[in-house]
Amino acid sequence: MNQLVRRAAFEVDSALRDDEVPNSLELYDQAASLVSAGAWSCDLSSERLAWTSGVFDLFGLANDQTPERHDIVEMYGEESRELLERRRSHAIETCSGFSLDANIVRADGIERWIRITAATRSSNGRAERLYGMKQDVTDDHARWEALRAQAECDPLTGVANRASFQRFLERRDDEPVLDCVGALVLFDMDGFKQVNDWWGHAAGDACLSAFGKRLSKTFPHARLVSRIGGDEFAVLLPQVSSRCETEAAVRSMIGNLQSPVPWNGDMLPIGVSVGLAFASEEPELDPQELFVAADRALYNAKESTSSVLVCA
Structure with a gap:
């Protein structure tokens, strides 16, 4: 044809x-x-x-x-x-x-x-x-989008899988998700191994599923919400008008994100560390650079008493 x-x-x-x-x-x-x-x-x-x-x-x-x-x-x-x-x-x-x-x-x-x-x-x-x-x-x-959504969806959490986030990192010039990206937020669920050890893997899956749904609901205007590892998630935010306001908004959302998850009569605890990095003001976005900055902020958050850290 x-x-x-x-x-x-x-x-x-x-x-x-x-x-x-x-x-x-x-x-x-x-x-x-x-x-x-x-x-x-x-x-x-x-x-x-x-x-x-x-x-x-x-x-x-x-x-x-x-x-x-x-x-x-x-x-x-x-x-x-x-x-x-x-x-x-x-x-x-x-x-x-x-x-x-x-x-x-x-x-x-x-x-x-x-x-x-x-x-x-x-x-x-x-x-x-x-x-x-x-x-x-x-x-x-429509057929292609249905197939792609199926291929790029994490079946447990309902958010995008690592393949979707990888497309962002590899920076295809015609990739729409690159447009208007203002910040990257990385989430790491603290204490997830203990949930698996104490309640079993079915309980751990319940926590992952609940956390994925909460992220989608909390960030309805995100360019992408993705599970990028076992208990790690990434959220690409659109361009922001104020970095201070965005950081404050992310901090205010932590409480709801880590509310206990009901499961078989128990309340499963969820903890979370967050790394936040803002896109540079350069004309072209460098996804790898943004990811490294957010990952560094996440590492520092896990090593400190603060649940959210912003890469300087």
């Missing part, structure tokens, strides 16, 4: 620049409708868009409307819009192409996922036109 789409994109580009072959566009539109796809072109000097009917259908717009790029861009989700602009700028600068799955909200309010493939036509080393294909991949995206 991808080879067919790429081939069609090049054929349609020829049609878009030749007004004398309307039959080519008509034939393409008929074929593209079978896969909910369409061709597009953008003149970079004027930002004028040219669409086949398939693209109008994707965005829920009437074919007789004139698409204005600044209006169309606003139909993209924030993360998709930012990623699109970065990929687009790089393609123009390097006279190259790109591929991107993007989230849009159609004119009728329906949310869809589209796959954009793009190439550049250039002259004398300068990009003059972007063109390519847009295809509806909503169903494929």
Whole structure:
């Protein structure tokens, strides 16, 4: 299918620049409708868009409307819009192409996922036109997200597993979770071994499950809540307006997080040490550096009388 789409994109580009072959566009539109796809072109000097009917259908717009790029861009989700602009700028600068799955909200309010493939036509080393294909991949995206959620979920606690956090550490440039990360909080459950020794591993699992649920409830706006080890958890917070207020908020949450867990008539104790590190103000986030700082703060917290320490 991808080879067919790429081939069609090049054929349609020829049609878009030749007004004398309307039959080519008509034939393409008929074929593209079978896969909910369409061709597009953008003149970079004027930002004028040219669409086949398939693209109008994707965005829920009437074919007789004139698409204005600044209006169309606003139909993209924030993360998709930012990623699109970065990929687009790089393609123009390097006279190259790109591929991107993007989230849009159609004119009728329906949310869809589209796959954009793009190439550049250039002259004398300068990009003059972007063109390519847009295809509806909503169903494929939903299936993929379901599989990924299953693969990246810790079944005991219900939060993300280590693989999800590892993706953050490995810093893929197109990874959405990298956007707007302001701080990393690491949690280590103190005395967890004693719970396993005294009440058994089923009791320990109950504590882990309860703690994971509490973290998800306590940090509803977190970029990621993940179990990264046996009794270790990580929470990625969005950008913060005040470091002092964020630290105070985290400290205030400790009491609820370490409330005893009811289990078979007993109350299982939970203790927790916390390491908090804030992302630097550099333009690019360094996940490894942030993790090392939070881990150092966590180690110091476990060695001190304070349950929460912030890396200086």
